[in-house]
Amino acid sequence: MKKNKIHYITRRNFLKLAGLTAGGATAGHFLFSDLMAVPQKVLEKATRSIGKETWVNTVCGQCPGGCGISVRRIDGIPVYIKGNPMFPVNRGGVCPMAHTSMEVLFNPDRVKNPLKRLGTKGRGDWEDVSWEQALNSLSEKLQPLISKGEGYKIAMINGDNSPLMRALSQYWMKGIGSPNYFEDENLLENSTAVQLSQGIKDTPVYDLANSKYILNFGSNFLEEGLSPVYYQQLYSHLRTPRREKKAVLVQIDSQINLTGSNADRWIPIHPGTHGALSLGIAYILIVNELYDKDFIQKNTFGFSPFKDKNNREHMGFESFVKSNYYPEKVAEITGVPTEMIILLGKEFGTHKPAVAISDDASRYTTNGSFSQWAVYCLNAMIGNIQKKGGIYFTPPTPEFHLPELSLDKQTQKSLSHPKVGSEIGVPSIFGDVTIDQFAEAIISIDDDLIDTLIIVDSNPIFNSRNKEAIRQALHKIKNVIYLGMFVDETAKHCDYIFPVHSYLEKMDISGPKSGLIFSHIGLQRPVISPIFDTKQAGDILIESGKSAIGSQHFPWKSYKDLVRKRLESLYKSGEGAVISKSSDPEWIEYLKVRGWKVQQYETFKSFQKLLVKNGGWWNPIDPTRLKKEIFQTKTGKFEFYSTTLEKALGEKAINVEGSTSQEKHNRLLSSLHISARGDDLLLPHHEILYSFGRPEEFPLLLTVSQLLTNRDGKGASQPSMMEMVGIQIGKHWKSWIEINPDTAREYGLRDNKLAWVESSNGRIQAEVRIFPGIRPGIIHMALGMGHTSYGRFGTGIGANVTDLIENNYDSLSNTPALNGTRVKVSRVLTGV
Amino acid sequence: MPSWGMVIDLNKCTGCAACVSACRSENNVPNVGPEESQIGRALFWMDIVEVVEGEYPDVRVQYIPRPCFHCENPPCTKVCPVRSTYKNNEGLVAQIYHRCIGCRYCMVACPYTVKSFNWYEPERPEEFLQTCNPDVSLRMKGVVEKCSFCSHRLQHAREQAKFESRALKEADYQPACKEACPTSAIVFGDFENENHEVYRLKKSNRAFRMQEDLGTEPKVVYLSRED
Known part of the structure; x- marks a missing residue:
């Protein structure tokens, strides 16, 4: 067996080498170097072929945004990428990262074949193995565990953002009988505020294109978030000169980022106090009676004082804000001057339609949920939910179900084990067990809690704040298998590396499932055949699933086959249409007026052919949904007083130590660093930012x-x-x-x-x-x-x-x- | 003869740098690495200029994309001792790399500092050579380079139009930066052709050119931000 040590050359050495090869390159030769082995077939094509140009549509995979792209190929080798003008997310625009996708595809540091660890973990010595050996080693680990009913000893961390891949991973884990499925932090949804008020886990969509006044609490939507290019498009629309008055974008953030630099006004605010400011604005709306009384009366709960079933009186949002968040106090908390709070409140209440949005700076803090909730309630106050220029929710895509798993008793028992890490640290109210709680559990408990861990396209050691725990956990778990493209910080501490395709080499379903005003599905397709000995992560799961769980549960030949099944479900639903040149806004407006006619396709084949050619499917009909669909709370209304939170806290408090329920409740809240009690807790309020560092030492x-x-x-x-x-x-x-x-x-x-x-x-x-x-x-x-x-x-x-x-x-x-x-x-x- | 020009609407431009990335990919602009970029040797045909106005808390920040302005009256061509840089009959300020002797007079003469010098042979791993655009040559050590308004695309477009026996259309010739712009802030076309969008836009009351007093007559027109 060939031994292969991955070299970590210094950059200085690299530049020397690169200089040598590049010198040759300009003379018109491709020098061969041991360090940078180019597959011969690709090289020959590049040097000898006729130079035929072709364009292929696919979807960018550099971030979860899911922009449609057209790839220019010369003799089948991609050389340039531009936006796909038909694609509804980006309409021909792209961000800087799309263009450098070829540097991922042809990256000299990609893992080119399966690797097995040599020596101790983390040393970075590897030997080449064949795919057969690699996959055998995986099924050898899986089978004994499954047959003993110990599937729960297998865990997975998934960072692949394809909705189909996420569904398949969960299905695979269920089939194996393991509850230990974790997702990368990047896949978290921005949905807690909506959950608190409406009881649904959904990310709000802001109709910025039609809004006249945008109060932005820390969202850096032009740079971060679900789909920056989509929001760049909306921003462009906002800035297109029209007869009516220009829309105003107010950025409330502690720093001017890309979005801030494009805002009309920047309001510097103390970090972690966005919630307090929005309550200050709510105060102005209340005292000036600028809120939508009709909407509040008909559709909301907890705004005015009310009595609960035990006849206990509750003050309601209105009096709570009036007595606690008067401008002078808010100014003190946030550092925003009183006059500015009054001005923002008056502007927000009088410009119509207006919208308040929150993300990033107001979300990634210890009080993020409460801050975002307070901001979100401003939208309900002016009644702009499901209104033009306000807030919508992405309509669901046609349903697609993987086959029903018939699990035996043993597997069902295995599946009912608690998730590893759920006992560690503070129980989260709405969130799942985190990757570092999982890691802490592994290192703190002596048992072999987890035998095999599979990591798909996720780099927790780099992104986590608890790197050491994850490193130790990876060292403690016997078999760690990494499915990725590079020997990154996490892969370095694994036992096997299974190299996967880059997005330009694979077939997949792509695109965020929420955050956009329409539902859509993008289709990634290979623009070049795999240049190294890599596999698609989905194929690895299907192959190992067939051997370990049973081929009856995985009736697909390959992942491609599964993608085809997904497209078939779209075809059968009869909803929406394949994206096409006519999907420009004027045409859609026309269809809205004249009635929407679904495109007809004679057969699934013709539908599939067009979809593959154009790159996606979408359903642009009116996103307005029924009230009972979006308000799934106990009261069936938008809640200022969150019964969802009340219920969730009650459920979590049961497992907390304490003699009385009151004590349990208090303990739970203090462990969550929540200071509010009673009614204040269940109403949007401001919590103080929490940090271990002492202000005297770390100012x-x-x-x-x-x-x-x-x-x-x-x-x-x-x-x-x-x-x-x-x-x-x-x-x-x-x-x-x-x-x-x-x-x-x-x-x-x-x-x-x-x-x-x-x-x-x-x-x-x-x-x-x-x-x-x-x-x-x-x-x-x-x-x-x-x-x-x-x-x-x-x-x-x-x-x-x-x-x-x-x-x-x-x-x-x-x-x-x-x-x-x-x-x-x-x-x-x-x-x- | 056409007068190719660009209009950049600063109202719409967010400074996202998609244009920069597209330009680098289309024109095979080399990377120089950490140390060289630290001493200002990074090459950008399309660059972004940051403008910060005011003091805390009244601060305005703006990012302005800056390609070569292809001046009607270019100072750079006048100082070139070997006519390596010259204004061609399409009105584009062109650069003949093989003729360049690397004196860098043109870099000094350009008031907009849009020209970059190749201090090294272009350095890129062999793998990346395959993804180079075959329409644009790699520049060698010791020559000056700059934005060409993607003139190789104009050649293609002219050939295609001739092949199809028709006149050149606006959409036929568009540079990479324009193509990539997610907010459609960049508009490109013929300043002399009244059917092109730039013809109308350059007459906007928001239109201005950089350092107009120098008399260089840049063919990149900016539309100022409305406040």
Whole structure:
């Protein structure tokens, strides 16, 4: 067997080598180097073929956004990517990352064949194995466990955002009899606010294109979120000159990010106080009677005082806000001047239609759910739910069910085991068990809780704030199998690496299931046949499922076959249509007026052919849904007083230690760092940001965001993305910290010089950027830099800000609290 | 003869840098790596200029995309000792790499600093060579390069139109940056042709050119932000 050590060459060496090969390249030769082995078949095509140009439509897989793209191929080799003008999400536009997809496809550091660990875990020595050996080793692990009814000893962490792949992974885990299915933090939905008020787990869609006044509480929708290019399109529409008055975008954030720089007004706010400000605005709406009385009376619960079934009186939202969130007090909490709060309230109440949106800065904090809930309630106050320029919910796509699993008693018993990690730490009210709770459980309990762990396209060691626990857990679990493209930080600590296709080589269903005003399905298709000895993650699951669970449960030849089944379900539903050139807004308006006629396809084959050619399916009919569909609360109304939260807290408190129910309740709340009690708790309110660091020692607050050129760190494999990582501000191949001039002066920091940032978790070094567009007392950094293992381009570039962030979560939803860690800064002293 | 020009609506431009990325991919713009970019040697045909106005808390930030302006009266062509850079008969300021002797006079002369110098042979792993655009040559060490308004696309478009025996249409020739822009902030066409959108847009009351007083007559027109 050939032994293959993955080399971690230094960048200096790499540049030398690259210089050598590039020198040859300009002379018109492709030099062969041992280090960078190019598959011969591709190379020959590139040098000898006739240069025939073809265009293929597919869907970008660089982020969960799901933009339709057209790939230009020369002799079948992709060379350029542009947006697919027919695709409803992006209508021909794309973000910077789409263009560098070829740098992922042809990346010299991709894992080219299955690898098996040599020596101790984490050392980074590997030997090549065949797929047969690799898959056999997996089924050898699975079969004995399943036959003993110990399927629960198999766990999976899934980070693949394809809805079909997520469904298949869950199905696979159920078939094996394991409850231990975990999802990557990137797949979390922004739905807690809606859940609290409406009882449904859905992400609101903001109809920005038709709104006249947008109050944005920290959402960086042009750069982060579910689909930045979709929101770029809406923004463009907003800024197209029209006869009527221009729409106003107000950004409420502690720092000016890409969205802030495009806003009409920036309101600097203290981090983690967005909820308080929105309640201050609610106060202005109430005292000036600017709220929608009709909507509130008919459709909401808990606005005015009410009596419950025990005849106990409750004050209701109106009096609660009036007595607690008067502008002077809100100004003190948020740092936003009183006059500004009054102005925002009056503008929000009088501009119609208006909308209040929240995400990112107001979401990723310890009080995120309560903050977002308070913001969301502003929308109900002006009655803009399911109204033009307000809030909608994505209509569901036609249903698709995987076959019913007939599980034997043994498997059912195995499935009923509690999820590993559910006993660790604080029980989350609405959120699932987190990956680091899972890891903590593994290392703290002596038993062999988990025998085999499968990680699909997720890098928890890099993204988590509790890296050491995850590393230790991976070392403790006997078999860890990694399905991914690179030997990243997590893969390095695994036993096997199963290399998977890049998105340009595979067939899949893509696109976010919510967050857009229409339902749609994008189809990814191979634009080039796999260039290395890789497999699709779905195929690995189907193959191993067939051998370990039974081929009757996996009746598909391959994952492609499953994709075809999904398309068939679309065809059979008769809903929507294949995207086509006529899907421009005017045509849709016309159809809305004249009645929607579904395109007819003679056979499934013709439907499939057109869908593959054009790249997607969509259903643009009116997204308005029935009231009973969107208000699934106990009262059947929009709730200011959340009975959903009341019920959930009651259920969780049962398992907490304590003699009386009151004691249990209080203990639960204090462990969640929730200070409010009684009625205050069940109404939208402001909770104080929580951080381990003492203010005396760590006087500054850290906030973070993602960049469009790197997202959560996936862009780091692409040299072009690193070269233009901070293109807007002239920063390349590095991390930087943003700091207000006054704060910089206070700590003796100078522009473009290095500084230390330290928290109770650790410390990192980064370049200082003195910037007046940030509140004093705040340090801002971008996520996704500072890889320690991500190929030659990403490794060692910049610093990983998650090394600083405390491992806190939002108290209700288990969303990571990335903002609000206490830090201090100091100059880096160089030389004598 | 046409006068190819660009209009960038700063009302719509978000500064997302999709244009920069598309340009780099289309024109095989090389990466220089961390150390070289630290000393200002990164190459960008399309770059983004940051403008920060005011003091905390009244701060306005704006990002302005900046390609080569293809001036009607270009200062760079006048200083080139070997006529490596010149204005061609389509009105584009062209660059002949093989002729360039690397004196960098043009870089000094350009008031908009749109030109970059190749300090090294283009460095890219062999794998990435396959994904280079075959329509655009890789530049060698010691020459100056800059945005060409994707003139290779114009050649293609002219050939195609001739093949189909028809006149060149507006949509036939569009540069990569325009194609990628998710907000349609960039509009490209013939300033002389009244059927092209740029003809109308350049007459907008928001239209301005960079450093107009220099008399370079740039063919990139910006539409200022409405406040």
